[in-house]
Amino acid sequence: MADYSSHIAGGSAASLIDLTTALEERFGNRVAQVTEDGGIVLALAPSEPATLPELCRFLFWDYGCLFGGITAEEQPSRWQVHYAFLLPASGWIDVTISLPLETTALPSLVGDVHAADWHEREIEDLFGIHFENHPRLGDFVLHDQIWREGIDPMRKRFAADHPQLERKVDLEWQPLLVVGDPGSFAMPVGPVYEGGIGESLHFLLETVGEDVIRAVPRLFYKYRAVEKIAEGKSVLDALLLAERFAATSAFAHSLAFCQAAERIAGIKVPPRAQALRVLLAELERLRHHAGAIAAICESTALAVSAAQAAMIEEKLLRATCAFTDHRYLFGLNTPGGLCRDFEPEKCKALLLAVDNADGDLQVLENRLRYSSSFLDRLEEVGVVNGESARDLNLVGPIGRASAQQCDLRRACPYSGYEQYAFEVPCETEGDGYARLRVLFAEAVQSKKLIHRVVEKLEQGPVRVACDVQRPGAAMGWVEAPRGAALHWLRVNEKGVVERYRAITPSFNNWLGFHMAAENFAFQDFPIILATFGLSATECDR
Amino acid sequence: MSFWFWHGLRKGIQSTRYPLGIEDSPGVSPGRPVNTDFSTVEEAQRAADICPTGAIVAHDRSTYVNHGKCVHCQRCLHSLQSPMNWKAGYEWARLPANQTESLPLPSPFAKSMHIMVVDAGDCGACLHEVKQLNNPLYNMHRLGFFFTPTPRSADLLLVVGPVSENMRGPLLKTWEAMPTSRKLMAVGSCAISGGVFGKSFMCAGGVGQVLDVDFEVPGNPPPPLAILHGLLVVAGRKSLKSPEPILKGRS
Numbered sequence: 001m002a003d004y005s006s007h008i009a010g011g012s013a014a015s016l017i018d019l020t021t022a023l024e025e026r027f028g029n030r031v032a033q034v035t036e037d038g039g040i041v042l043a044l045a046p047s048e049p050a051t052l053p054e055l056c057r058f059l060f061w062d063y064g065c066l067f068g069g070i071t072a073e074e075q076p077s078r079w080q081v082h083y084a085f086l087l088p089a090s091g092w093i094d095v096t097i098s099l100p101l102e103t104t105a106l107p108s109l110v111g112d113v114h115a116a117d118w119h120e121r122e123i124e125d126l127f128g129i130h131f132e133n134h135p136r137l138g139d140f141v142l143h144d145q146i147w148r149e150g151i152d153p154m155r156k157r158f159a160a161d162h163p164q165l166e167r168k169v170d171l172e173w174q175p176l177l178v179v180g181d182p183g184s185f186a187m188p189v190g191p192v193y194e195g196g197i198g199e200s201l202h203f204l205l206e207t208v209g210e211d212v213i214r215a216v217p218r219l220f221y222k223y224r225a226v227e228k229i230a231e232g233k234s235v236l237d238a239l240l241l242a243e244r245f246a247a248t249s250a251f252a253h254s255l256a257f258c259q260a261a262e263r264i265a266g267i268k269v270p271p272r273a274q275a276l277r278v279l280l281a282e283l284e285r286l287r288h289h290a291g292a293i294a295a296i297c298e299s300t301a302l303a304v305s306a307a308q309a310a311m312i313e314e315k316l317l318r319a320t321c322a323f324t325d326h327r328y329l330f331g332l333n334t335p336g337g338l339c340r341d342f343e344p345e346k347c348k349a350l351l352l353a354v355d356n357a358d359g360d361l362q363v364l365e366n367r368l369r370y371s372s373s374f375l376d377r378l379e380e381v382g383v384v385n386g387e388s389a390r391d392l393n394l395v396g397p398i399g400r401a402s403a404q405q406c407d408l409r410r411a412c413p414y415s416g417y418e419q420y421a422f423e424v425p426c427e428t429e430g431d432g433y434a435r436l437r438v439l440f441a442e443a444v445q446s447k448k449l450i451h452r453v454v455e456k457l458e459q460g461p462v463r464v465a466c467d468v469q470r471p472g473a474a475m476g477w478v479e480a481p482r483g484a485a486l487h488w489l490r491v492n493e494k495g496v497v498e499r500y501r502a503i504t505p506s507f508n509n510w511l512g513f514h515m516a517a518e519n520f521a522f523q524d525f526p527i528i529l530a531t532f533g534l535s536a537t538e539c540d541r
Numbered sequence: 542m543s544f545w546f547w548h549g550l551r552k553g554i555q556s557t558r559y560p561l562g563i564e565d566s567p568g569v570s571p572g573r574p575v576n577t578d579f580s581t582v583e584e585a586q587r588a589a590d591i592c593p594t595g596a597i598v599a600h601d602r603s604t605y606v607n608h609g610k611c612v613h614c615q616r617c618l619h620s621l622q623s624p625m626n627w628k629a630g631y632e633w634a635r636l637p638a639n640q641t642e643s644l645p646l647p648s649p650f651a652k653s654m655h656i657m658v659v660d661a662g663d664c665g666a667c668l669h670e671v672k673q674l675n676n677p678l679y680n681m682h683r684l685g686f687f688f689t690p691t692p693r694s695a696d697l698l699l700v701v702g703p704v705s706e707n708m709r710g711p712l713l714k715t716w717e718a719m720p721t722s723r724k725l726m727a728v729g730s731c732a733i734s735g736g737v738f739g740k741s742f743m744c745a746g747g748v749g750q751v752l753d754v755d756f757e758v759p760g761n762p763p764p765p766l767a768i769l770h771g772l773l774v775v776a777g778r779k780s781l782k783s784p785e786p787i788l789k790g791r792s
Binding site for chain 2: 319
């Protein structure tokens, strides 16, 4: 974790020192503390995993840290498990515990930090580490009707090119149901549904007729084991995976990956590349939000507005392609900067297209605001209150519609975001309409940011040599269009990836989806789904 | 609510002229690398070496591109002293490598073609481009193409993604549920060759590993017009040999 103390606005670095003191008082010498370039690493003694839940509860609830995610790593002789927390406006806290490889169980955080739920399920499924007191393990990434237990594909002993396992689909397998009232039944939706142009995922709607009591998403149909197949690849080849596992936020993810690689190599990206990265990231956000708005309009069957929003999105895709030669911003980021520069005339053309899109979006927003039948479908639908959003650590526009202000561009600036003034729109209602308003408001901010970047754009190189040839581990973070994304990377001395972990906003937020999908009328389901705007591919990886 | 109707009308016709004319708005296609003649053997070899998926093969001073493997990383354009030639265009549909001929849908079905889309582990780009065909700028309804939610009434199965292990079953079930005279089109480099995901314990490495593919649309992702071209080929309204529209190419 190199050099982010310099990004932090004056004085706030002190709060990490306060935190260190507070931890010392509370946990005494049981917690060894290492301060590394502005972030802190808390290395827990292997003999005391029992401290873990208490420590994490202290960070998350008492100190108001945000939960980043859990990364498990198998090293030749030990497990290393990292718990990432963010102290807003200060820096990252990496709670690390090393355990002998024979360890088979860790205490679960779920009772203290609910947001850790799916992280622990994933680790249990892929590494075989059991989490004590976790209420529901098994059947997560590897679907139980296909995969037997104990494969643990993320272990080093399992080869990624392992021949595909002989499939014996268990026809007797049944998903876990909760609602047991007489007359209730579970309606399966997916994985192939919505005319086929929805992503592959499955929902079990537990219903007693018109009303759906709960809706449980079942994901990982699209799991391509990106983290596994990245191992053993060079950084440049792994970058292709980071960029392509979720194409609608490709630039954000490749940026986080490149930042991690740059931290390991210990290089600084030239200012022009940093500024252009901000520009491209905001262009992606604007396009993503236009697409999300189109999906919401479509879910309410307001055909004209859906068509108009879809045209805005397609025009932004075309403008992106005219600017960067790719409609989804592939092939631009590279460790050390950007692969190419952009001429001033191209920037001008882009600004014009962005202004047009912004104008069209504002017109659309005004019309939607006066369409009562449209608002009726969104207001008080799919409500997630602020408390639940905090509890489940919801990120991105969904979190911000439920009063969770965290935005990594502000809370822990990267790529020079601290130089630009922008607002972080926030709503408190937590319903579908609040989420739509946040999307519209963020699109306006993205447009303003793009203008500010072009105004301030300095001349200079857009790339420095970045040959990752030394061993190390680092994390890169971005505020992707759907929320906070963390990419954690460890490379060896040859520059080969040993462990790559992508913690994505969709993975975080799918966990909270069931809060919004409780006791609702069946016809509201597509609307709740669209206002969440989550991606299965970003979650599944 | 009548104002929506009015605003919709006021926008006028926005749809592309393709396939009757040529669509040349900037940004409709990212273009792609094409076979290139270099001045030295080394330059050709460097272009082949920089390709991360082995889509470029060097032979003497020339390079040949297998578009089914190209993941559009642009390294052969931006990271070489003497870059590959790139060409704009979008009429990219082709036959799979193991097929010498694929017949289009029989004409009674081709006039109103119903398309079933299965996402078999796609990164979201190809699926998104397929979705764009429904927006007014492409408006595939005018050509008699429709997405259908049920395999029972589908004529064409359009598959995106490299076929993840957890989607293999649903994909096969969808195919089996379709009436015969069905066609299968693989869209995107991942569906053709596995793309960056390749073949692993979780990825079949392309639809061709699981089912017999009739037509392919290469690209990462192929732009909506390329997919539209593929649909027209399946319907027998475009031939595979139709020349690419000549647009302003990049050197």
